[in-house]
Amino acid sequence: MSKLIVGLGNPGTEYEATRHNVGFWWVDAVARDLKVHLQPERTYHGLVARTTHEGETLWLLQPQTF
Numbered sequence: 001m002s003k004l005i006v007g008l009g010n011p012g013t014e015y016e017a018t019r020h021n022v023g024f025w026w027v028d029a030v031a032r033d034l035k036v037h038l039q040p041e042r043t044y045h046g047l048v049a050r051t052t053h054e055g056e057t058l059w060l061l062q063p064q065t066f
Contacts, residue, residue: 002057005030011064024062031060038062 007027010020031038031049038047038060046063 002059004059004061006061006063009062010066027060027062034058036060040064 005027007023007025009015009022009024010018015021027038034049034051034053036049036051038049040046041048044061044063045065046061048062049060051058051060
C-alpha cells in the first residue's frame with residue numbers, strides 16, 4: 001500500500017514565513033525525519049519525495065500551484 005502526505009501552502013518567498021505555509025513546514029519536518037529531500041517534479045506540479053517507511057511506500061508532496 002502507498003501513502004501520500006500533502007502539505008498545503010502558498011508558493012513564493014513572500015509567503016515563506018507566514019502561517020499560510022504550515023502544511024509545507026510539516027512536510028519539511030517529516031522529510032527531515034525520514035532523511036529524504038523534496039525535488040521538483042513537473043508531473044505533480046510541486047516538490048516530491050518518495051521513500052519507504054515501515055514497509056510501505058510513502059510519498060511527500062508540496063504543491064507549487066495556487
